[in-house]
């Protein structure tokens with residue numbers, strides 16, 4: 001799973017559609033499709049039932065059928081085609097996984113969840129925008145429900161991965177948790193008072209686009225200057241190291257690997273952690289999370305990331321307590337785990 005750059009013109013859904021979940025809130029059903037039946041409030045599945053989860057990334061899409069204990073009964077990975085063709089491939093991957101089951105298992109698959117990158121409007125069942133896969137305003141509606149014969153939930157990949165880490169992973173038992181997914185981009189979730197924050201605009205947790213380097217910052221693809229992502233994303237770390245040393249092939253993981261022996265690596269990582277801490281400080285003052293959970297590719301750096309980030313944050317706080325900084329428990333499986341848990345629960349609660 002990864003994070004994505006938003007379009008320069010940020011999507012602003014028509015809030016008139018969100019005055020209620022009921023279809024009657026939509027003034028013109030033909031022009032603005034109402035919520036699909038599968039988006040109505042739903043209840044958790046019983047333990048005898050199975051779920052189908054799909055996690056669609058920019059390069060590959062993965063799918064699994066799992067039981068209540070998390071046992072994988074069918075799994076598959078296929079390349080993600082560019083553009084709207086990706087939705088036909090999602091349907092085919094689901095077909096393939098369902099076909100691998102016994103008749104008894106197939107009868108017990110009760111719900112599916114499809115996690116999409118970019119910007120997603122689950123209320124109106126629209127894949128709004130993905131720069132990585134190259135789609136815009138794809139209405140999903142009942143296409144998967146009709147194809148697979150089960151209710152299908154559509155959601156944003158980062159929202160679901162963050163929710164899963166909070167409720168069932170490193171954040172379980174805590175009510176106030178910030179999850180930060182560090183990858184090509186940076187975004188995440190925030191849970192306050194036991195609730196996952198979801199705005200009416202559908203976009204929360206865009207931590208990567210908090211500007212932190214105003215005077216000498218780099219231009220971010222979003223159009224702003226000095227966003228957290230321009231310093232602290234995997235791509236930014238690799239770029240900064242290459243600029244400093246001339247070694248253009250280093251990835252962020254390579255830079256972390258030589259942290260103890262290479263002063264240039266140490267300086268680049270220190271600046272990335274400083275920028276990430278700056279970005280999170282406002283959020284910490286506003287919401288006082290008990291925990292910050294780090295996920296995504298860069299979280300593979302482990303204590304080399306969590307310890308200095310906690311130290312840097314603690315050093316800069318005066319009036320609110322410093323949250324603990326820990327690694328997510330689901331790692332690279334956060335998307336698939338989240339898809340299965342979301343399908344099973346039926347809602348991000």
Ligand SMILES: [Zn+2]
Nearest residue numbers: 209220222227
């Ligand atoms: Zn930005």
